[in-house]
Each structure stands twice: as structure tokens, then as C-alpha cells.
Amino acid sequence: MKSAVKAQQAEDSAETGAQQIRDAIREAIVERRLSPGTKLSESDVGNLFNVSRTLARAALQALSYEGLVSVEKNRGAFVAYPSPDEARQIFAARRLVEPGILREAAARITPGDISQLRELLLEEGRLMSERGQTARRAEIKASGDFHLMLAEISGNAIMQRFMEELVARSSLVIALYGQSTASSCGHSEHGDIIAAIENDDLDRACQLMLHHIAHIEADLDLRARKSLGLKEAFEL
Amino acid sequence: MKSAVKAQQAEDSAETGAQQIRDAIREAIVERRLSPGTKLSESDVGNLFNVSRTLARAALQALSYEGLVSVEKNRGAFVAYPSPDEARQIFAARRLVEPGILREAAARITPGDISQLRELLLEEGRLMSERGQTARRAEIKASGDFHLMLAEISGNAIMQRFMEELVARSSLVIALYGQSTASSCGHSEHGDIIAAIENDDLDRACQLMLHHIAHIEADLDLRARKSLGLKEAFEL
DNA sequence: ACGCAAAAAGTTGTATACGATTTCGCTGCC
DNA sequence: GGCAGCGAAATCGTATACAACTTTTTGCGT
Incomplete structure (x- = not known):
């Protein structure tokens, strides 16, 4: 499926090196190898990928359009x-x-799609039982x-792109505010949704x-702890 | 309201000259002063705004993320x-x-919002009765x-940005496939929606x-006339 | 020793330069 | 007359250079 997702955008383009850098950084952010707030200086990014600042800058700009990095004028880009x-x-x-x-x-949805979804679920379950950061x-x-x-199956490329943005940003939010050590998504709920689809019970799906999303959100601690930085941090 | 929309994004940023160029071009596209397919060469754009190709390129890239221009590798950017x-x-x-x-x-929604919406409608109606391209x-x-x-009132900046993209792209579609000489949106339908909101009849709103959107879409001729370019164009 | 000011270092914003790719027009051949 | 091939012009992709701004460090005075 990963390949399918990429192919749809690749086509003739493979636009430029900036795209590759953008994808690499995005992956790093989504997989939480880069923490929110980390500074991404143009020179550093450029050196890291052996390209000039021009391309690094383009990649960072692109990521800012997706909401994954914020660029502050004259100050730089941050996760x-x-x-x-x-x-x-x-x-x-x-x-x-x-x-x-x-x-x-x-x-x-086609039977083929369903089996692909099931495969994805299996893989997910397998990773869940594994240990180690890589598996996580x-x-x-x-x-x-x-x-x-699901967005891909819906056949609407625009919604698909939007979902990509939302999922990626969700990952950032979970990294910041998630509480449970458990993984981001209740795995079993994914299976339930597929089952409901197979049963043609759309309302239930x-x-x-909705419950699934609420579940993820419920695991967050979104109380505004605005830096909590001065006195509160030390008076105990 | 226009100022409100802009202010929300301006804040401290006003990021750079590229942003201004991007906005100017976007406005030109949405108002259909630039037709779909028009070539936007980096040099031309740069000269037009008296900036270097660097900034022009950045602006075009930004617009491509919004789906308003398509950039083809080594060939250039087009509306x-x-x-x-x-x-x-x-x-x-x-x-x-x-x-x-x-x-x-x-x-x-607040009473203030409603009066603002009404004001917008009034303006819309006024323009509708006027003649001339500028009014159009x-x-x-x-x-x-x-x-x-409406998206702004919803208070969700993410959905607002998404709607901005959709509305802008809709304008392009209407420019391309719209048939009726009448304007893009049935004006009265906007009023009906507001009325339904005021009556707390959400389902009706x-x-x-949905009818309103269907209406717009119904005015399109989306038959794939794939260039229609060879024989069909001349055999009558 | 502390605080403030000025300079130095680092980083971003923009412009320019150069190599690569495409496009277009020309010449020459069929 | 038309088409293939080649060369020039235009345009894009990327790197580098310089100016403007921010942050940090340094040094001086109190």
C-alpha cells in the first residue's frame, strides 16, 4: 500500500530533490524521531542531505504548508x-x-481492498507485540x-491529501500530549470498523x-500548561 | 470580514515578499483574471513584481501546494x-x-456574525445587479x-484553510466548465441557509x-472533451 | 560581581550565477 | 514540399554570494 500511495503522486514528477528531503523529514517527524520544537536550521538540513540551503529551505517551506514545521520570520524553522x-x-x-x-x-471498496486492510491490521498487531523503538x-x-x-480507497485524492496532513499532525499532537504508554491507536477498533464495513453496517462503522477518534483524543492531556516555567515548576 | 481573514494569518508573520506575490497571484486566479493553463514563468512573475526568480519560484511552489498552479518539472508553472x-x-x-x-x-454563531453574513449577502446582491467585469x-x-x-465562524482554523483551498479551486473549475452566464453561486440560496440557521433548523440548513453545492455542480459540463482536438473539432 | 552596551558569530532573506533540460527554428536531405 | 536532425534561445534546477536580522558573547563601567 505504501507503494501505491507514493506512485499516485510520483507519476512523471519526482519533482526535485526538495521533495525527497521533505518526505524524509516528514517521516522523521511522524515517527517521532524529531520532537516538537526541535530547530531545523536550513544549513543543518542542507548539510545533512548534502544539498544547498536552497533545497533545504524549499523542503522546510513545504512542510510548513502541511503544518508540520513552523517557520518564524528571521528566526528559522522548528518542528x-x-x-x-x-x-x-x-x-x-x-x-x-x-x-x-x-x-x-x-x-x-473491493474485496482486494479489504484483504489489504486486513493485512495492514495483521502487520500492526505484529508490531504491537514487538519490543523496541523501531517497532514502536x-x-x-x-x-x-x-x-x-481508507482515504485512498475513497478515491478522492483531495481528501486523501487532507487526511495525510491530519494524520501527520495527529502524530505530533500525540507525541506532545499523549499520556498512555500504549500506542496511538486502539488496534482492535480498527478491526471492528472493517468488520462493520464488511457487514454493510455503515452507520455502525x-x-x-467516531468512538475511535474520541478514544485517541481522550488519551491526551490538553490542559494548557503554558510553559509552567517559573515558580510553579519548583514550588512543591 | 476580508480584513479579519487576513489578520488571522498576518499576526507577526507577513513572512516574506513571497507571501505577497502568492496572494496576488491567487487573487488573480480566483477572480479569473488568469485563465487555466496560462503559463506562469518564474522570470515573468519575478519581473512583474520586481523580485528575483527566487521569490517568484517560492510563490509558485506555494500555489502548487494549494492546487491552484501545477508545476511540471523542467517545464514551468501553469495556472x-x-x-x-x-x-x-x-x-x-x-x-x-x-x-x-x-x-x-x-x-x-453570534448575532454579530449573523449581521456580518447579512452584510456580505447585501454586498453580493448589489454586485449582482451591477454591470461590468469588475463587478463580476x-x-x-x-x-x-x-x-x-461560515468556516471562519466555525472556529476551526484547519477547516478554514481547507475551505479556502476548496473555494479557490472551485473558482477554477467553474471558470473551465461553467456553462451559465449567471454567476457562480445561486445568491438566494445563501440567504435561505442563513435563515435556516437563525431558525435553529440545522438539518434544513x-x-x-448540499442542494446549493449540487446546484453549482449542476451548472458544469464535465463531459470529458479530451481536447476534442482533431477531427471532431472541424467536422460539422 | 552584576548589568548593560557593543561587537562578533550565526542564521535567515534575497539576488545572482551557472549548469541542465526543454523548446523552437533552422538547415539540409529525402 | 515535408520531415529529420541539429543548434540557439529560453527556462528550469541548484549552488553560491551577499545583505539584513537575531542571538550570543565579550568587555567595560558602576
């Missing part, structure tokens, strides 16, 4: 540090669009891929999706 | 020429998200602003919104 309010908006957006995407996907990161990506694949 | 399929996806996306946005907006362009923008303002 985005979503505020609690932003976090709420991200999940509100997901609650708003994912049921609709699910409905469209269900209308066009792969699991994070896999759980997002479930939602992305949507309801499950 | 986007959405395919019929893309057009359908754009409107499918709008049908998917606008009812949700409407619901959120209705939940937070202003009307196009105004009719889009109605949808954008959503239904009106």
Missing part, C-alpha cells in the same frame, strides 16, 4: 509544537471528515496508515470511527 | 487546469465537509466569501447547503 487548541482543532477536523470518507470508501515507530506509522488507506 | 475528475473530487470534498462546518458554525469579479469573490465566512 511544529501544536497548542492544545490546535490539537483540538485537528481532532475536530478528523471527526468532521473521517465518517464521510468512510462512507465513500465503503461505497467503492513502525507501529505508529502503521496505525496511521489504516486511516490513510461511522459510529465506531 | 491549474483541473480535469473533470478533479472537479468532481473538489465538489465531493465540499459536499463532505461543508455540512459539518455549517453545524459547527451554527453552534458558535467582485461578485465571484463575494459568493465564495460566504462559504469562507445542511440540506440547503
Whole structure:
């Protein structure tokens, strides 16, 4: 599925080296190898990928359009540090669009799609039982891929791109505000949703999706701890 | 309202000259002063705004992320020429998200917002009765602003940005495939939607919104006339 | 020793330069 | 007359250079 997602955008383009850098950094952010707030200086990025600052800058700009990095004028680019309010908006957006995407996907889903989804779930479960950071990161990506694949099946490239943005930003939010050591997504809920789709019970599938999103959000601690930095941090 | 929309993004940023160029070009595209397919060479854009190719390029890249221009490797940037399929996806996306946005907006709407919406409608009506291209362009923008303002009222900046993209791209689609000489949006339908909101009849408001979108789409001729260029163009 | 000011270092914003790729027009051949 | 091939012009992709701004360090005075 990963290849399918990429192919759709690749086509003739492979636009430029900047694209590759953008993708590499995005992956690093989504997999949480880069923490929110980390500074991404143009020179450093350029050196890291052996390109000039021009390309590094282009990649960072691109990521800022996706909301994954924030560039501050004359100060530089940082891995985005979503505020609690932003976090709420991200999940509100997901609650708003994912049921609709699910409905469209269900209308066009093929047996092949379903088996691919199942495969994804299996992989996810396997990673879940594994130990180690590598497995954890792969699991994070896999759980997002479930939602992305639904968007892909829906056949609407625009919604798919939007979901990619939302999933990526969700990962950032979870990295910042997530509490449970458990992974980002309740794995079993994904399976339930597929089952509901197979049973042609669309309303139930949507309801499950909403619950699922609410579940993820419930694991967050979005109390505005605005730096809490001075006295409060030390008076105990 | 225009100022409000801009202020929200301006804040401290005003990031750079590229942003201004991007906005100027976008406005030109949305108001249909630039037709789909028009070539936007980096040098030309740079000269036009008296900046280097660097900034022109950045602006064009930004617009390509919004789907308003398509850049082809080693060939240049063009005002986007959405395919019929893309057009359908754009409107499918709008049908998917606008009812949700409407619901959120209705939940937070204030009397002040309503009067602002009414004001927008009045302006729209006034422009509608005027003659001339300038009025036509202003009307196009105004009719889009109605949808954008609902997104703004909804309080979700992410959905707002997404709607901005969808409305802008819709304008392109209408420019390409629209048939009626009449303006893009049925003006009266906007008023009906506001009325339904005021009556707390959300379901009706959503239904009106869906009809409204369907209406716009119905005015399009999305038959794939694939260039129609060879024999068909001349055999009559 | 502390605080403030000025300079130095580092980083971003923009312009220019150069190599690579495409496009277009020309010449020459069929 | 038309088409293939070649060369020039235009345009894009990327690197480098310089100016403007920010941050840090240094040094002086109190």
C-alpha cells in the first residue's frame, strides 16, 4: 500500500530533490524521531542531505504548508509544537471528515481492498507485540496508515491529501500530549470498523470511527500548561 | 470580514515578499483574471513584481501546494487546469465537509456574525445587479466569501484553510466548465441557509447547503472533451 | 560581581550565477 | 514540399554570494 500511495503522486514528477528531503523529514517527524520544537536550521538540513540551503529551505517551506514545521520570520524553522487548541482543532477536523470518507470508501471498496486492510491490521498487531523503538515507530506509522488507506480507497485524492496532513499532525499532537504508554491507536477498533464495513453496517462503522477518534483524543492531556516555567515548576 | 481573514494569518508573520506575490497571484486566479493553463514563468512573475526568480519560484511552489498552479518539472508553472475528475473530487470534498462546518458554525454563531453574513449577502446582491467585469469579479469573490465566512465562524482554523483551498479551486473549475452566464453561486440560496440557521433548523440548513453545492455542480459540463482536438473539432 | 552596551558569530532573506533540460527554428536531405 | 536532425534561445534546477536580522558573547563601567 505504501507503494501505491507514493506512485499516485510520483507519476512523471519526482519533482526535485526538495521533495525527497521533505518526505524524509516528514517521516522523521511522524515517527517521532524529531520532537516538537526541535530547530531545523536550513544549513543543518542542507548539510545533512548534502544539498544547498536552497533545497533545504524549499523542503522546510513545504512542510510548513502541511503544518508540520513552523517557520518564524528571521528566526528559522522548528518542528511544529501544536497548542492544545490546535490539537483540538485537528481532532475536530478528523471527526468532521473521517465518517464521510468512510462512507465513500465503503461505497467503492473491493474485496482486494479489504484483504489489504486486513493485512495492514495483521502487520500492526505484529508490531504491537514487538519490543523496541523501531517497532514502536513502525507501529505508529502503521496505525496511521489504516486511516490513510481508507482515504485512498475513497478515491478522492483531495481528501486523501487532507487526511495525510491530519494524520501527520495527529502524530505530533500525540507525541506532545499523549499520556498512555500504549500506542496511538486502539488496534482492535480498527478491526471492528472493517468488520462493520464488511457487514454493510455503515452507520455502525461511522459510529465506531467516531468512538475511535474520541478514544485517541481522550488519551491526551490538553490542559494548557503554558510553559509552567517559573515558580510553579519548583514550588512543591 | 476580508480584513479579519487576513489578520488571522498576518499576526507577526507577513513572512516574506513571497507571501505577497502568492496572494496576488491567487487573487488573480480566483477572480479569473488568469485563465487555466496560462503559463506562469518564474522570470515573468519575478519581473512583474520586481523580485528575483527566487521569490517568484517560492510563490509558485506555494500555489502548487494549494492546487491552484501545477508545476511540471523542467517545464514551468501553469495556472491549474483541473480535469473533470478533479472537479468532481473538489465538489465531493465540499459536499463532505461543508455540512459539518455549517453545524459547527451554527453552534458558535453570534448575532454579530449573523449581521456580518447579512452584510456580505447585501454586498453580493448589489454586485449582482451591477454591470461590468469588475463587478463580476467582485461578485465571484463575494459568493465564495460566504462559504469562507461560515468556516471562519466555525472556529476551526484547519477547516478554514481547507475551505479556502476548496473555494479557490472551485473558482477554477467553474471558470473551465461553467456553462451559465449567471454567476457562480445561486445568491438566494445563501440567504435561505442563513435563515435556516437563525431558525435553529440545522438539518434544513445542511440540506440547503448540499442542494446549493449540487446546484453549482449542476451548472458544469464535465463531459470529458479530451481536447476534442482533431477531427471532431472541424467536422460539422 | 552584576548589568548593560557593543561587537562578533550565526542564521535567515534575497539576488545572482551557472549548469541542465526543454523548446523552437533552422538547415539540409529525402 | 515535408520531415529529420541539429543548434540557439529560453527556462528550469541548484549552488553560491551577499545583505539584513537575531542571538550570543565579550568587555567595560558602576
